[in-house]
Amino acid sequence: MNAVLGIDISKAKFDAVLLQRDKQRHKVFPNTPDGFEKLKVWLTKHNICELHACMEVTGTYGEALALYLYNAGYQVSVVNPARIKAFGISQLTRNKTDKVDAQIIALFCQTLVPDVWSPPPAEIRELQALVRRLDALIQMHQQEVTRLQSGEYPEAVVASIESTMKHLDEQIKTLKIAIEKHISLHPDLQQQQNLIASIPGIGTLTAAKILAEIPQLKQFTSARQAAAFAGLTPKQRVSGSSVHGRTHLSKMGSARVRKALYMPAVASLKWNPLTQELYQRLQQRGKHAMAAMGAVMRKLLHLIYGVLKSGKPFSVDYGKQATMIAAAK
Known part of the structure; x- marks a missing residue:
């Protein structure tokens, strides 16, 4: 049976629990490229050749590590957190720590063997980064609008908010152009965008x-x-x-x-x-x-x-x- 690695990841670090035959090992690594290399050294030290690594969907925190493990030749599963939570409840888990969470993820992977993940093509990853950045800018712009409408501010504060909104408007416009340019460089994406935008109510963005x-x-x-x-x-x-x-x-x-x-x-x-x-x-x-x-x-x-x-x-x-x-x- 392949070794199983459960990973509980956060912004700064990740806990890894390794299940290998009847042994269980735990170690914490920084969530950085250097931490990824240290993880690989740790796995090599324990003679791990075939591995099924599993982690929860955590937004952007786990994407780099999942891609690193995939490129290293390991099997990787990225699972909906709700499935992990339900599995943890079924195991009558009483404590919640990063180590325990990583252990539950490892047991989930060992027991249920979730589908293997593969990264999207490079052009999709770039498109994803562009649209997520656009969403973040739109959200920031709306926050500034809300501040401006929420009450009276000194003239200097109003000027600062309006200046920030203007800057965000320019950035939003630039990103929208970048998204369209990126799609135009990939005929398959352009064709799919045109098909989706043919549905009434759905625009190109x-x-x-x-x-x-x-x-x-x-x-x-x-x-x-x-x-x-x-x-x-x-x-x-x-x-x-x-x-x-x-x-x-x-x-x-x-x-x-x-x-x-x-x-x-x-x-x-x-x-x-x-x-x-x-x-x-x-x-x-x-x-x-x-x-x-x-x-x-x-x-x-x-x-x-x-x-x-x-x-x-x-x-x-x-x-x-x-x-x-x-x-x-």
């Missing part, structure tokens, strides 16, 4: 974000699988005769994808007849407004999956047909 955050979208076996990846599948709370909770989104998936789809879902209610019909039907059935909006977001992702899978631009008739196929699966 949202298409770029979807391509960056779900680069393997076409590889899913169904639109429902894609929706599950984004956490857009409904989660019911019904048990016996006493529990009748409201159905809501599972949110056990990519929050970035859900964020990217929310405003296009709102816009699609004006421009897309398929989402208009869906939203109106759910409202007539008494569904909560946010539940109906979640269904619209899921519908848009189904349509995105459909145009990418077929290679054909959106059409109302095709959209209806795709919906019927997805519902039948």
Whole structure:
């Protein structure tokens, strides 16, 4: 059996728990390129040739280490934290420390053998970095707008806020141009962006974000699988005769994808007849407004999956047909 490495990662460091036959070892490394090299030396010291490393999805903190381990020839799994948490509860874990978390991740990997991760191509990683930076700048700009609107400030403070907003506006504009230029240099990305943007309510920027955050979208076996990846599948709370909770989104998936789809879902209610019909039907059935909006977001992702899978631009008739196929699966 291959050795298993559970990794609990944070901004500055990561805890590693190595399971090798009947032995368990623990060590802490800095989350830096030098720390990655020290990890490899440690693994070599213990005669590790074949290894399955596992870590949680942690935003940007774990990406460099996952890529390093992959390039070193090890198997790597990057797992939804909710799965790890549920596994830890099933093991009746009472303590929560970085070492214990790494141990749980290692046991999870050893017991359930999660799917192996592979990094997206370099052009996707660059696109992902660009769109995430753009999102960060937009968020900073909105924070400054909120400050300006929240109360009265001295003239010097107002001038500082307005100057920062102007600078952020320029940076946002520059990044949007950089994203479009990057996509134009890669014909496959350009074609996929055009297909996604053919769906009413979705613009080229949202298409770029979807391509960056779900680069393997076409590889899913169904639109429902894609929706599950984004956490857009409904989660019911019904048990016996006493529990009748409201159905809501599972949110056990990519929050970035859900964020990217929310405003296009709102816009699609004006421009897309398929989402208009869906939203109106759910409202007539008494569904909560946010539940109906979640269904619209899921519908848009189904349509995105459909145009990418077929290679054909959106059409109302095709959209209806795709919906019927997805519902039948």
